[in-house]
Amino acid sequence: MNKRWLIALTVSFLFLQASSQPLFTYGKYTGETSDFLRAFNKNNAQTSKDKSKAMKDYLDLYINSRLKIQEAYARGYDTLAQIKSEVDNLRSQIIDKYMNDPAAETRLVNEAFQRSLKDIHVGHIFVSFTSPSGAIDKAAADKKLNKIITRLNKGEDFFKVATDASDEPASNTQKGDLGYVTLMSLPYAIENIIYKLPVGKVSKPFTSKAGYHFFKNLGERKAVGKIKAQQILLAIPPSADGETKKKIGLRADSLYSRIMAGGDFSLLAAEFSNDYISAATGGNIPDISVGQYDAEFEKNIWGLSKDGAVSKPFLTNHGFHIVKRISVKPVVTDPGDKTNMDDLKQRISFDDRWKTAGDFIYERVKSKAGFRKLNYNETALWAYSDSILESKPIGNGRIINTDTKLFTIGDTTIPVTQWIAYAQAFRYKADRSGLKAYPDLMDEFTKNAMHEYYRSHLEEFNEEFRIQMSEFRDGNLFFEIMQQEIWNRTQNDSSALLSLYQKNKDKYHWQPSADAIIFFSSDAATARSYHDQLKKEPSSWKKVAESISEKGVADSARFEWGQIPGLENTTPVAGAVTSLVINPTDNTASFAYIVKVYTSPAPRTFNEARGLVMNDYQAWLEEQWIKDLRKKYPVVVNQKQLQRIAK
Structure with missing residues (x-):
């Protein structure tokens, strides 16, 4: 074996082996390496330098999140009506996507592509379960079946047996010849038999609801694709006698002569064709692939050698036809043609073979x-x-x-x-x-x-589905327990916030700041119109702020200089309008109008510092809670395992 391949396989094996081992335990619970790696890779996609440090830092956050989620389970939050409803709703939305086997879908598409490249000439013998009187007589069908098997086993000519014994309605005229078939010409079960038959071989009897079938592979060719054509049909009434058929045939000959003399095929089809659907469009019929129509019809239409060629009148069970070739669309032979493969997948989804995917x-x-x-x-x-x-x-x-x-x-x-x-x-x-x-x-x-x-x-049964549902459920549990344990307490415990502020007043100071109105818009054009208006007339800022549309927001407050868009490290001036800042990724834009400037640091009041105090209080609450959780669920990290995956 190539050394490079050997090394690659060895590394892959060791990585898979490492991924299957626990990375840490918390109490009686296990943190799997594979789960951690999946979360790390999802949230650290840009990590390229010092992966080891990034992984170790992330592990601490990951463990803390698992502790919180486990505590949510311990409190029974997963049984809360709202949580269950949200999980059930997601399940119902995504489950159908996972009910088919991707491998089966891929197999069916690839199989369909390979079969689309080949047309097969098929012979057919049919033994009906229905007797001539219309009654179901399976015993008689079995007796007839055995006689046919005996004749075929003796090497008797397939078409002779078909002419003598087949119950196919057209067997007397076609002598068991179905003509060429291609992908999706026949039911999938029959297509499977035909496409697996070697040339010259006869299938074993196939049982359908109607009776028994024998198929013979008479020959194969490269698929001819689809043909666009026009037709004129002179239908023969079911009760027509020989004289009537002769007259219809002469009329067909007359129309053919007119076409050969330069007559307009479309106009003649519209006037004379008994195929009223195609006649309404000048004789145009849907694109034809092999195996869709009467074998005699297909033989004549595919026998036209060039675009514009017109067939002589020919007879089928429907009547006399004259067909004109418009164009031929060859079959796609490139498996890399995405449009064709997507089309095959779409056709398969409406075909009976799709049932086998399940x-x-x-x-x-x-x-x-x-x-x-x-x-x-x-x-x-x-x-x-x-x-x-x-x-x-x-x-x-x-x-x-x-x-x-x-x-x-x-x-x-x-x-x-x-x-x-x-x-x-x-x-x-x-x-x-x-x-x-x-x-x-x-x-x-x-x-x-x-x-x-x-x-x-x-x-x-489906690991990908399990992961998606587990991540969604755990995410909801994480949110719920954080809401109960941290966020609600931070919002509602005003006395604790005030106490923290009073103990740390020196921490909460304004840096150089300004009273300002920040204008934000979801599109740059709207923001530019506001900006131009204020630049011309800064004193109109109140009017602009009041007239702002649904595409914009005006936020009035005291901001530190670094928070003001368009200031660009310059000292703000009261009454000035800052530069327009446009975000190229989403076309949002913002700028500010400066009302009053504070150049020196100053202490914040409790109300001014409230957001900062809440952040600090929340961090303190979470720190104390994590300490309690780690006591309840002692954490042990498998350091050797961490070193393996952090390389």
């Missing part, structure tokens, strides 16, 4: 939480279900009741009462053509239960 849930629930089917009599359960849902005699369903347990997921047990509720809501087929079979409905119910378990326990 199938990982069932395996993950089984492997991580555990799934166990319990012992119950299925026949009795179906009888019991009939008695509830269909008011039928209960029979041997008497051994089942609403508390009978069906299966467990993790530590959750699913009883019959939940099954009945689900069956009442979802027992009909989607097309309302009848009832679902109980075994199929039970399979749906079981998957739904696993899906709901996964959703309600997502923190146990």
Whole structure:
């Protein structure tokens, strides 16, 4: 192995090993290295020099925050209605984002891209479950299926078997030839079979709701993309006899001759085409990809060799067509084309393959939480279900009741009462053509239960989701306990603030300052108009301050010189307007009008010093509280671990 790779792998292994070890303990609780590193990297993104010092300094702040959050849990703040509501609201807002597996999404997009590069010529044999009389006759279908398998296994020609035996309505004219298909031409389950078939091979029978299917890969080609075209359709009525069809064919020939003589295709389509939707737009039809239309139609339209070419009239089950090629859009072959990949992802989200992106849930629930089917009599359960849902005699369903347990997921047990509720809501087929079979409905119910378990326990399955929810909950708890323990006390304990001020009067002094009005605006243009007005007429400052719009604020107070925008280390002058200061990052702007100047330091009154006193009192409260918390939750830092990660 390359030495550089070996060193890199060794470093990565050691880092992962270090990240998995605790960094500190506080009481009986553990501070994980990975959690600390995630917080450090998020809040110290610009740290480049002396990382070791920055990390050690941040660790002290991080430990203090964990102590406060743990105390909030100890006080039961996580059960407060407001906290629970905010956490639940966030969960409902973000959970759907995490219910799909990113790896599955990526796999589906990459698979779709690879399949989009290739068209496959497909043969098809179909055995219907429905008899000619319209009745469901699966036994007859099975018998016919076995005969077809025997003929194919003997090497008989696929198209001969299709012509003789396929129940496909078009089999007599197409002889089992579906033509070319491409990505998303067919249902995903069938597409999977076809795209995995080697050229010349026939698939095993595939069972659909309608019957059995055989597919043969007749050949492959590079995908041809999409074609933009116009058409004229002369439809043949279902009851048309041979003479009528002949007349329609002659009319098609006449239209073709007019087009070849220079007739306007769009005008002729608008006048004569029986495809009334496209006729309204001069014969323009939506872009066509392979496998969308009748095989004969696609053969003719893709047979046009250049833009502007017009086909001779040709016949399909719909009637006589004349088509004109406008342009061809080739398939995108670059996997780095973001627009194309995003388009594929969008198409996949509306395709039946998207359902498979969520199938990982069932395996993950089984492997991580555990799934166990319990012992119950299925026949009795179906009888019991009939008695509830269909008011039928209960029979041997008497051994089942609403508390009978069906299966467990993790530590959750699913009883019959939940099954009945689900069956009442979802027992009909989607097309309302009848009832679902109980075994199929039970399979749906079981998957739904696993899906709901996964959703309600997502923190146990998805680390990123767990972290986001944990950080949000802890942030709310931190705010709540700081509000109760520090901020409210600072706001409300006036006597303590006054006492602190009186003990430290010498600390609270004005540096050189000025009474001033600071004008601030959310956009520079508005600020400039105020500034220009005051520069011309400084005495109008009251009028300007009173007329300020919603885009501006005027703040009147005493400010130390360093707090006044636009002063730029100069001595302020009463009646002067400072320079306009524009923030280039957000286009906000500010300046000041100087009312009165104080050049010498002076003591602050209690009211003037109140903000500074509150800051000092808050710092003192927090310092005392942290001492108490560290007594309650003794902190021990793993110094060796800290040295490892601080390198």
